[in-house]
Amino acid sequence: MRYNSVYLLKRLGFAFITLYVAITLNFLLPRLMGGDPASALASEKALGSQEVVKALKAQFGLDNPSLLYQYAKYLNQLLHGNLGVSYANYPSPVADVMVKALPWTFGTVLTATLLSYLVGWLIGIRGAWKAGSLFDNSTLFTAFFLNSVPFFWIAIIFIMIFSFYLEWFPLGQAIDPGIDSFSALDKIKSVLYHAFLPVFTLIIATLAGHILVLRNNLMRVLSEDYMLLAKAKGLSAARRKYAYGARNALLPSFTGFMTSLGHVIGGAITTEIVFSYPGVGLVTFNAILNHDYPLIQGSFLFIAVSVIVCNLIADLVYPLIDPRVALN
Amino acid sequence: MSKLLQVQNLSIEYASPRGVVKAVDNVSFSIGKGEIFGLAGESGCGKSTTAFGICRLLRPPARLAGGSVVLDGIELTELPDEQFDKLRWSKMSIVLQSAMNNLNPVLKIRSQLMDAIVAHEPDAGKEAAKRAEQLMRLVDLPADRLDSYPHELSGGMRQRVVIAMAMAMKPSLVIMDEPTTALDVVVQNGIIRKILELQEQFGFSILFITHDLPLMLEMCDRIGIMYAGRLVEIASRQEMKSGPRHPYTQGLLHSFPPLYGPKRRLEGIPGHPPDLIRPPGGCRFHPRCARAMTQCSSREPAVLADERGQVACHLYNEEGLSVEQASAARE
Numbered sequence: 001m002r003y004n005s006v007y008l009l010k011r012l013g014f015a016f017i018t019l020y021v022a023i024t025l026n027f028l029l030p031r032l033m034g035g036d037p038a039s040a041l042a043s044e045k046a047l048g049s050q051e052v053v054k055a056l057k058a059q060f061g062l063d064n065p066s067l068l069y070q071y072a073k074y075l076n077q078l079l080h081g082n083l084g085v086s087y088a089n090y091p092s093p094v095a096d097v098m099v100k101a102l103p104w105t106f107g108t109v110l111t112a113t114l115l116s117y118l119v120g121w122l123i124g125i126r127g128a129w130k131a132g133s134l135f136d137n138s139t140l141f142t143a144f145f146l147n148s149v150p151f152f153w154i155a156i157i158f159i160m161i162f163s164f165y166l167e168w169f170p171l172g173q174a175i176d177p178g179i180d181s182f183s184a185l186d187k188i189k190s191v192l193y194h195a196f197l198p199v200f201t202l203i204i205a206t207l208a209g210h211i212l213v214l215r216n217n218l219m220r221v222l223s224e225d226y227m228l229l230a231k232a233k234g235l236s237a238a239r240r241k242y243a244y245g246a247r248n249a250l251l252p253s254f255t256g257f258m259t260s261l262g263h264v265i266g267g268a269i270t271t272e273i274v275f276s277y278p279g280v281g282l283v284t285f286n287a288i289l290n291h292d293y294p295l296i297q298g299s300f301l302f303i304a305v306s307v308i309v310c311n312l313i314a315d316l317v318y319p320l321i322d323p324r325v326a327l328n
Numbered sequence: 329m330s331k332l333l334q335v336q337n338l339s340i341e342y343a344s345p346r347g348v349v350k351a352v353d354n355v356s357f358s359i360g361k362g363e364i365f366g367l368a369g370e371s372g373c374g375k376s377t378t379a380f381g382i383c384r385l386l387r388p389p390a391r392l393a394g395g396s397v398v399l400d401g402i403e404l405t406e407l408p409d410e411q412f413d414k415l416r417w418s419k420m421s422i423v424l425q426s427a428m429n430n431l432n433p434v435l436k437i438r439s440q441l442m443d444a445i446v447a448h449e450p451d452a453g454k455e456a457a458k459r460a461e462q463l464m465r466l467v468d469l470p471a472d473r474l475d476s477y478p479h480e481l482s483g484g485m486r487q488r489v490v491i492a493m494a495m496a497m498k499p500s501l502v503i504m505d506e507p508t509t510a511l512d513v514v515v516q517n518g519i520i521r522k523i524l525e526l527q528e529q530f531g532f533s534i535l536f537i538t539h540d541l542p543l544m545l546e547m548c549d550r551i552g553i554m555y556a557g558r559l560v561e562i563a564s565r566q567e568m569k570s571g572p573r574h575p576y577t578q579g580l581l582h583s584f585p586p587l588y589g590p591k592r593r594l595e596g597i598p599g600h601p602p603d604l605i606r607p608p609g610g611c612r613f614h615p616r617c618a619r620a621m622t623q624c625s626s627r628e629p630a631v632l633a634d635e636r637g638q639v640a641c642h643l644y645n646e647e648g649l650s651v652e653q654a655s656a657a658r659e
Contacts, residue, residue: 224429226432228385231385233416236447247435251434
């Protein structure tokens with residue numbers, strides 16, 4: 001093992017502190033937005049009586065105006081794994097709403113993130129290795145173009161062309177309405193059919209950054225003396241390209257990659273809105289519109305935990321892939 | 329002494345937005361078997377570029393513009409890349425400046441020593457591991473350092489590793505480009521001793537590049553002096569010590585303080601090296617030369633080769649006498 005228990009404990013401790021701060025901020029932020037969701041909910045459901053509003057407030061923990069009281073109640077609930085009840089989806093618990101949205105987000109955003117990094121890195125490596133070639137110039141040009149186009153615009157254009165005019169893909173949703181009567185194979189087909197365009201859009205939107213970063217990193221590595229020496233040694237092009245070049249060029253991208261993985265769970269809000277895709281992003285967006293504190297908090301909590309966990313993993317894995325990182 | 333390396337009229341150019349830079353212009357020299365040949369000159373005179381041109385390591389925009397390089401009877405400039413790659417390291421290895429980044433930071437020393445061997449002998453396997461240990465012993469490093477990463481070694485140890493690496497395939501020529509420049513004097517001394525010891529043991533030839541002239545006078549058999557892309561003088565160590573002929577060489581030698589003997593004023597050379605896109609006509613050194621004559625700015629000096637070496641300067645005519653001496657002899 002390349003690291004000791006002190007390092008491990010330090011990283012873990014740091015992760016816990018970050019988590020605590022995140023939870024506290026998570027509690028405070030929605031309350032700064034103002035509005036009284038209990039009254040709104042009561043009137044919306046035509047339950048105008050004072051008693052109902054009062055009961056709802058008690059259920060949501062809003063009966064005591066003291067922030068400290070609400071905070072203590074929130075922490076206590078969290079410790080018991082209770083994320084509260086969604087206002088907007090009353091009486092569904094937040095956990096249920098999240099669990100319903102999570103698989104969709106995982107399936108699309110995780111796939112898109114992994115593919116985007118993989119393809120972006122491969123293109124970046126090849127471009128830098130053959131710097132100045134036709135391949136390099138055309139990928140560079142495309143990457144700069146994609147990088148300067150707003151992402152939602154790409155998504156809208158894709159929907160317009162592929163879903164609206166060509167009708168190759170659906171306009172929204174993650175699965176066909178009558179899904180329950182489908183066979184397993186048809187279900188899979190339907191899911192893939194609905195997921196394709198959002199995934200493709202996400203890849204297109206993030207690919208350019210990965211290409212440019214890796215190409216730049218590798219260009220810098222290629223000018224190092226050890227690359228010259230590797231060539232002088234008569235090493236094969238493959239060994240120079242991967243074990244000497246890409247291996248070093250990928251190091252700075254690793255942390256970014258892990259952070260992206262951490263954000264997967266938050267979904268891709270823009271994509272999910274444009275494609276009406278029922279993932280965590282859309283749930284969060286609607287929760288904010290509805291002043292749905294518990295749901296906002298639940299969603300942010302999921303995101304915070306996953307980002308913190310992924311960063312922790314990055315911290316623990318990085319010393320294994322870069323021997324220069326000191327471990328004390 | 330039979331010739332191991334023969335460089336004829338080597339020219340190397342860089343394309344730059346302002347025009348073509350003639351970094352190396354018609355350079356010719358040869359290195360005998362087991363000889364240590366030094367190449368010296370100011371920064372940017374083309375000495376490293378010459379070395380990289382010989383071992384085909386020029387990076388664009390640098391390119392070979394002409395000339396021939398013959399190593400052990402093989403014309404290198406016309407060799408296809410695949411054949412050249414086979415020749416690399418087995419016939420000719422290099423040691424670069426002892427900066428941190430000579431070694432791949434993410435690979436262990438063992439793997440970097442072995443991959444050089446395995447690249448040329450794919451079946452070496454276990455034997456390559458054994459050879460890696462021998463190589464470490466060769467440069468007085470403990471074999472357990474094979475499992476270290478480069479950053480865990482001191483600068484001197486890293487340079488020893490690089491030298492050990494250069495010995496891996498028992499090459500006949502080792503090109504050393506400022507191998508001790510980044511090291512402190514004490515470590516430098518140890519490295520130089522080690523290089524000389526290995527050279528004695530294996531009998532390879534060395535092309536030694538440095539701007540440290542006193543060091544060169546210490547260890548090289550013959551020395552070539554480059555100025556602005558041209559080789560202006562070649563002479564044996566003894567000739568260099570007793571009296572170099574080219575005014576530039578003289579200036580260069582006077583730029584270093586003597587360790588022994590009476591104190592003297594350091595002269596240095598006034599001015600700066602020229603712009604190689606538009607080098608001065610005639611002898612490239614004439615704008616800085618205290619002994620410049622009228623023909624120096626118009627005519628390129630011919631190379632005079634005699635028993636004292638070779639020199640390209642108008643001060644010396646065919647007989648190797650200075651012009652003053654020649655005119656005195658005629659009267």
